[in-house]
Amino acid sequence: MRPPTVTMSGDGPVKWQPEPHRLDPRRTAPSDVYLIGHFGLATVDPAGWTLRIDGLVDRALDLDLDALRARPGRTLTTLLECYGNPLDPDVPTRRAANVTWRGVPVADLLDEAGVADGATSLWATGCDSGTFAGVACTEYRKDVPLEVARGRGIVAHEIDGAPLGAERGYPARLVVPGYFGTNNVKWLRGLTVSDRRPEHLFTTRLYLRTVPGAGEPQPVRDLDVNSLITVPAGGGVAGPDVDVGGWAWSAVPVASVEVAVDGQWAPAEVEPPRGRHVTWQRFRAVRRPGPGNHTVAVRATDRQGRTQPLTGARNASHHVVVTVR
Numbered sequence: 001m002r003p004p005t006v007t008m009s010g011d012g013p014v015k016w017q018p019e020p021h022r023l024d025p026r027r028t029a030p031s032d033v034y035l036i037g038h039f040g041l042a043t044v045d046p047a048g049w050t051l052r053i054d055g056l057v058d059r060a061l062d063l064d065l066d067a068l069r070a071r072p073g074r075t076l077t078t079l080l081e082c083y084g085n086p087l088d089p090d091v092p093t094r095r096a097a098n099v100t101w102r103g104v105p106v107a108d109l110l111d112e113a114g115v116a117d118g119a120t121s122l123w124a125t126g127c128d129s130g131t132f133a134g135v136a137c138t139e140y141r142k143d144v145p146l147e148v149a150r151g152r153g154i155v156a157h158e159i160d161g162a163p164l165g166a167e168r169g170y171p172a173r174l175v176v177p178g179y180f181g182t183n184n185v186k187w188l189r190g191l192t193v194s195d196r197r198p199e200h201l202f203t204t205r206l207y208l209r210t211v212p213g214a215g216e217p218q219p220v221r222d223l224d225v226n227s228l229i230t231v232p233a234g235g236g237v238a239g240p241d242v243d244v245g246g247w248a249w250s251a252v253p254v255a256s257v258e259v260a261v262d263g264q265w266a267p268a269e270v271e272p273p274r275g276r277h278v279t280w281q282r283f284r285a286v287r288r289p290g291p292g293n294h295t296v297a298v299r300a301t302d303r304q305g306r307t308q309p310l311t312g313a314r315n316a317s318h319h320v321v322v323t324v325r
């Protein structure tokens, strides 16, 4: 197989995100979905592109885009959230979106290839390459536990009913609902079944963290508990009532949300979880803080009892400053 023609955008990492108030609709418009490319953005010529499924399989598969699209697809809506800059992992970046994807279940592709006994890991490789943190890489690569990829992963080729754009990972990307964005490999060219984790900048050197109860740092996978204020946008508000709203989410359902005005926390209303995959839950609170400047903050607690920290963490409480007239 000849490699596909890939053109990199060229000026190093790409990062873009919308203002939080643009995330108020339940489903994020594709043009409001934040954008990350460690090496820049890749443009892949579909003519020479295939998705190769290989490694510990009975028969390797090479699927071109028509073959992928011809397979039975599944549509799902789930949360996409960036872990943040892996070189600065405690800084909140608040890059999140709720996205509808369509693609082919990883399970169907694995069944067709036939997975050998003893396989535990699925390596996902992108077409992009370049230098990140001073390290030259011949590809972007991540690995996910085989059973998780089989249980809920899809190889997505559509976003919101249209082909993925180049910025979103065209021709195809891996989507693993409930896992941080970094695992959702764009410009996907390979899925390799293995019995071990791959050594790579983005698997064993970056995107690791210490978790309670585990000695070794663990790869960042399951989403943290987190939330975002989408209204008010900050700045001036009419008052006297201030409507506060936005989204809360976690790898498990969110149990409660609190909203604070000037440090006084009180419960907010939060809708029940919906859907089969991790998605965000709307919260709402009405406060009457009186004229003047006020800090409005949110924090969520999930069903595992995890609460967002107020400061010093990637998922620290989000706040806006409003002036009530």
Ligand SMILES: Nc1nc2c(c(=O)[nH]1)N[C@H]1C(S)=C(S)[C@@H](COP(=O)(O)O)O[C@H]1N2
Pocket (backbone or CB within 6 Å): 033, 034, 035, 036, 037, 038, 039, 080, 081, 082, 083, 125, 126, 127, 128, 140, 167, 168, 169, 180, 181, 182, 183, 184, 185, 186, 187, 188
């Ligand atoms: N091939 C490839 N896939 C990638 C990345 C990348 O740099 N290269 N960045 C990852 C990160 S860190 C995130 S948060 C998501 C962002 O997806 P989006 O740009 O479609 O929002 O893509 C992931 N997949």
Ligand SMILES: [Mo]
Pocket (backbone or CB within 6 Å): 036, 081, 082, 083, 084, 181, 182
């Ligand atoms: Mo990310």
